[in-house]
Structures are given as structure tokens and as C-alpha cells.
Amino acid sequence: MKLEELIEAAQNIIANPSNFAGDDQGIYAPSIQVDRTNVYFILHEDGKKCLVAYEDTNTIGDFDPIDSLDAENGKTLVVTELTKVNNDAISRRFPWVKPISRHGYKYTFGLGDRLGSASNAHLRLFKGRGIFPILAQQSIRELLLTDRTELDVVQSASWAVFEEGYTDGWGADGDHVKEPYEVEYAVESGCTMITLDATKKIHNEIADLSDEELDAKFNALDDEYVNRFNSAYLDKTFKLGENAEVHFSKKDVEQSVLIFFDAVEYATYIYHRFIKPFNLDFEISMDETIVPTTPGNHYFFANELKNNGITPETLAPKFYGEFQKAIDYIGDLGRFEKEYVVHEAIAENFGYRLSIHSGSDKLSVYPIIGRLSKKNGWHVKTAGTNWLEALRVIAKEDPKLMQEIYKYSFDNLADVKPFYVFHADQSNSPKPETINDSNVMSLLTDDNPRQILHTMYGNVLNYQESFKYVYRDRFFNLLKKYQDEYDDFLNRHIAEHIDLLQGKAATKEEVKAKYERKN
Numbered sequence: 001m002k003l004e005e006l007i008e009a010a011q012n013i014i015a016n017p018s019n020f021a022g023d024d025q026g027i028y029a030p031s032i033q034v035d036r037t038n039v040y041f042i043l044h045e046d047g048k049k050c051l052v053a054y055e056d057t058n059t060i061g062d063f064d065p066i067d068s069l070d071a072e073n074g075k076t077l078v079v080t081e082l083t084k085v086n087n088d089a090i091s092r093r094f095p096w097v098k099p100i101s102r103h104g105y106k107y108t109f110g111l112g113d114r115l116g117s118a119s120n121a122h123l124r125l126f127k128g129r130g131i132f133p134i135l136a137q138q139s140i141r142e143l144l145l146t147d148r149t150e151l152d153v154v155q156s157a158s159w160a161v162f163e164e165g166y167t168d169g170w171g172a173d174g175d176h177v178k179e180p181y182e183v184e185y186a187v188e189s190g191c192t193m194i195t196l197d198a199t200k201k202i203h204n205e206i207a208d209l210s211d212e213e214l215d216a217k218f219n220a221l222d223d224e225y226v227n228r229f230n231s232a233y234l235d236k237t238f239k240l241g242e243n244a245e246v247h248f249s250k251k252d253v254e255q256s257v258l259i260f261f262d263a264v265e266y267a268t269y270i271y272h273r274f275i276k277p278f279n280l281d282f283e284i285s286m287d288e289t290i291v292p293t294t295p296g297n298h299y300f301f302a303n304e305l306k307n308n309g310i311t312p313e314t315l316a317p318k319f320y321g322e323f324q325k326a327i328d329y330i331g332d333l334g335r336f337e338k339e340y341v342v343h344e345a346i347a348e349n350f351g352y353r354l355s356i357h358s359g360s361d362k363l364s365v366y367p368i369i370g371r372l373s374k375k376n377g378w379h380v381k382t383a384g385t386n387w388l389e390a391l392r393v394i395a396k397e398d399p400k401l402m403q404e405i406y407k408y409s410f411d412n413l414a415d416v417k418p419f420y421v422f423h424a425d426q427s428n429s430p431k432p433e434t435i436n437d438s439n440v441m442s443l444l445t446d447d448n449p450r451q452i453l454h455t456m457y458g459n460v461l462n463y464q465e466s467f468k469y470v471y472r473d474r475f476f477n478l479l480k481k482y483q484d485e486y487d488d489f490l491n492r493h494i495a496e497h498i499d500l501l502q503g504k505a506a507t508k509e510e511v512k513a514k515y516e517r518k519n
């Protein structure tokens with residue numbers, strides 16, 4: 001579109017702001033913002049997106065334009081790329097473009113857009129649902145495997161927020177950060193939430209000690225600690241609300257201290273060094289460790305944090321059962337529920353919400369979580385399964401490419417094993433030569449091939465032969481061409497989760513029947 005035409009369009013919008021429904025030349029209607037006699041919108045042109053601002057000439061200078069034209073009435077129109085400088089400029093005019101903390105929100109949901117093109121669809125789904133979206137949520141592992149940066153992740157989410165005109169607030173999570181430099185990196189890239197993965201300070205090996213070894217190790221601590229922990233916990237029962245209590249036997253005290261106290265101290269250090277000074281929203285996660293967090297361990301951790309003056313926004317225990325990536329919960333639902341009642345009571349007692357990690361596809365447990373955490377709220381994190389929804393587009397539109405991607409993933413699975421814990425391997429998954437155009441979609445619905453594909457994203461995207469990407473460009477070209485279809489798959493996938501969490505559906509079967517596409 002020519003600059004003169006854009007000026008005319010901006011003037012039409014000012015003359016008729018509520019009736020301007022976008023146009024077929026690429027002004028994206030939901031993005032239009034009118035502030036007094038200034039106008040801003042996203043323009044879609046030649047497969048690209050840019051920001052257009054029409055503003056008083058004497059104030060527009062903080063944008064970095066690729067093109068501009070002065071109008072006759074003291075106004076200037078600029079066309080800009082979707083860069084950080086321009087994002088900062090538009091956020092000065094519309095502060096809701098920047099992420100904020102989850103503080104005060106009851107239901108919050110982490111979406112983790114692995115590829116940087118899922119947030120628009122997610123925002124359309126979340127509008128009016130009463131759930132605060134954490135659009136940016138990427139682990140360091142994920143950044144490494146996708147070759148993305150935290151800044152890129154936060155920026156693509158932020159531009160989607162502006163583009164969709166989503167004024168209700170959103171968050172950005174520096175997920176599973178472990179080291180101080182990772183926390184600092186997330187903060188500097190604009191994250192408002194920090195998920196401290198305290199794994200390195202959780203001493204799993206203690207769980208393997210005999211009772212005598214455990215006792216000896218505990219009693220070798222300074223007397224000050226031994227006396228303090230015994231008098232605070234030993235043989236004590238803590239009542240939590242009406243339905244729950246936590247009792248500490250000698251073993252419970254000794255294991256809780258030796259496995260978890262170091263992590264309490266580490267979380268306290270991170271809190272004082274980053275969380276408090278930068279006013280961040282704090283989650284502590286222990287889900288990706290080996291030992292399950294028993295209700296006793298959880299109570300101990302929360303109580304010690306409280307003694308240090310810390311109340312996180314959310315905490316992610318390692319619940320009973322298995323929360324493997326991209327498949328449903330594995331374990332006894334009755335026992336899960338029994339323990340969840342106590343975890344929930346602990347969270348309520350100490351004033352935070354539970355966080356459910358690797359939450360994608362855990363449809364069997366959502367009716368339980370939705371019911372038991374209804375009063376206090378929840379935080380749920382998906383595990384980047386938007387990547388699998390993108391692969392559905394590939395399977396549908398180019399089944400041969402999908403077969404190639406599966407064969408590559410199947411043959412090279414060993415490359416990703418150090419990064420993720422999952423059961424799927426070549427022995428329990430279909431051989432690539434059995435996959436054809438008519439059964440290719442089953443790779444995304446059957447647990448084992450689904451897990452293989454889910455974890456191999458980085459290798460698939462970055463695999464090169466003769467210095468050229470083998471799959472990457474074909475993959476992204478198709479995804480861009482079929483963005484509407486991708487959006488539809490994304491929304492169906494997430495809607496299954498939130499319908500169950502919000503009690504709009506009662507069972508996994510019900511949401512599957514409602515949302516699973518038949519073609």
C-alpha cells in the first residue's frame with residue numbers, strides 16, 4: 001500500500017473509528033488503536049507484517065521507520081518493522097503491550113509458543129475466558145534446541161498482543177531457569193515471571209539411603225540445625241483446613257531436610273538477588289527431579305520459605321504419577337487425587353497456587369484439578385505441544401514431508417534423550433516404513449510416535465546436509481501458507497484443556513469428541 005493511501009486510511013479510521021472493519025489491502029482490524037487523533041495498526045503486506053503509526057510529527061520520533069511521509073496537518077505517518085525499538089515505542093503509548101505479573105490472577109495458563117507463530121490464535125481463544133495467558137514460556141533447553149533467544153520469544157508474543165488488540169494483560173515466563181546467569185538473562189529479555197528450577201539443589205540421592213545412613217547423615221549436621229528441625233517438625237501433625245493434615249515421622253523430617261533444605265536456601269538467594277529487586281513474579285519448580293514431592297516434603301519446603309519471608313506466586317511439586325511430555329497422565333487417579341487434596345491444602349495454607357507442569361495432554365487429571373483448585377486457582381503450563389499441532393498441518397498438507405520428518409526423528413532419537421525423560425523409543429513405536437499417506441496422522445495421536453516427534457523438534461528444525469537445512473524451510477513455508485489451519489488445530493488442542501479445567505466438560509472423552517478434527 002502506498003504511503004498516501006495509508007494516510008487516507010488512517011484519516012478514515014479517525015473519522016469513523018468504530019465502523020472501520022479493516023480492509024482487504026491488509027489493515028488488520030483487531031490491531032487498530034485510536035488515541036485522540038493518532039492511529040496505529042498492523043499492516044499485512046506481501047507475506048510480511050509491519051506497524052503503521054500516524055501521529056503528531058513532533059512526538060513520533062521514537063519510532064525507527066523504514067518509510068515515512070509527513071501529512072499536511074502536522075501529522076506524520078511511519079511504517080516500521082516489528083523490532084524491539086518499535087515495540088518499546090508502541091508500549092509507551094499502550095502499556096498493555098508489555099507483559100505483567102500474574103499477581104492477583106486466579107487462573108493462569110502458560111502456552112510456550114515454540115515457533116513464535118501461535119500466540120495470535122491463543123489470544124483469540126483466551127479472550128473472555130477469565131484465564132490470564134502466559135504467552136511467552138520457554139525453557140533454556142527449548143531456546144537451545146530451537147536456536148531462539150528469550151528476547152525473540154518475548155517480542156513475538158508482545159507483537160501478537162498488539163496485533164490482536166488484547167488489552168487484558170499477559171505474562172512472560174523465563175521457564176526452568178536454573179543458574180543465576182539464566183535468571184538474569186530472562187529478566188533482561190523482558191520476562192516478568194521466573195520459574196526457578198531448583199533441581200541442582202535437590203539431593204535425590206538421599207532417598208536411596210537406609211534408615212541408619214539417613215539418621216547418621218542428619219545427625220552430622222550442626223546441632224543448631226538438628227535441634228531446630230526436630231523441634232519444629234518431629235512427630236508433629238499440621239492440620240490444614242478441614243480435610244487435610246501432614247504428619248512428620250523421623251524419616252519424613254530427615255529426608256525433607258536433607259533432600260530439600262539446600263533448595264530452600266537457593267530459592268531464598270535467588271529471591272533476594274533478582275525476584276525482589278526486579279519485582280518479579282516467582283514460581284519454584286521441583287517437577288523435573290527424580291524424587292516425587294511428598295506432602296511432607298512440600299509442607300517443609302513451604303514452611304521454610306515462609307520462615308525466610310518468601311511466598312511464591314506458584315509452586316510446582318513433582319506430583320505422584322508421571323507427567324511425561326505430550327501424553328496423558330500415567331498413574332493411579334485415586335491416589336493422585338488423595339495427594340492433590342493435601343498439596344492444595346498446603347498451597348492454600350501458605351498463600352500461593354499450585355502449578356502443574358508438562359500440562360499438555362494431561363486430560364485425565366484436569367477434572368480433579370479443576371474441582372479441587374477451583375477456590376484457590378491454578379497455574380497450568382503446556383509443554384510446547386503447539387509444535388505437534390504444527391506437525392498436524394504438515395501431515396495434512398504434505399504427508400510425504402511428515403513421513404520424512406518421522407523417519408529422521410525415529411532414526412536419531414538418541415540425540416534428544418539427554419534432554420528429556422520419556423518412555424517412547426524405537427521398540428515401541430511404528431517403524432517408518434509402515435507409515436504412509438493414509439495413516440500418517442496417527443503419528444500425532446498415538447502416544448509413542450507423538451513423544452518422539454515432540455522431543456525431536458530442535459533436531460528436525462536444525463538438521464542440515466551440505467550446509468542447507470533439510471526440513472526447516474519447507475516446514476515454515478507450509479506453516480505460513482496454512483496459518484489458518486494451524487490456528488484451528490491450536491485452538492482445539494488448548495480448548496480441550498481449559499474446558500476440563502473450567503468444568504465446562506467432565507471427561508477426556510467428552511472434549512475429544514467435541515474438539516478432535518475428523519479430517
Ligand SMILES: O=C(O)[C@@H](O)[C@H](O)[C@H](O)C(=O)CO
Pocket residue numbers: 112137138139141142175176325356357358359381382383384
Ligand atoms: O520442552 C521444554 O523444555 C518446555 O516445553 C518445557 O517442557 C515446558 O516449559 C515445561 O516445563 C512446562 O512444564
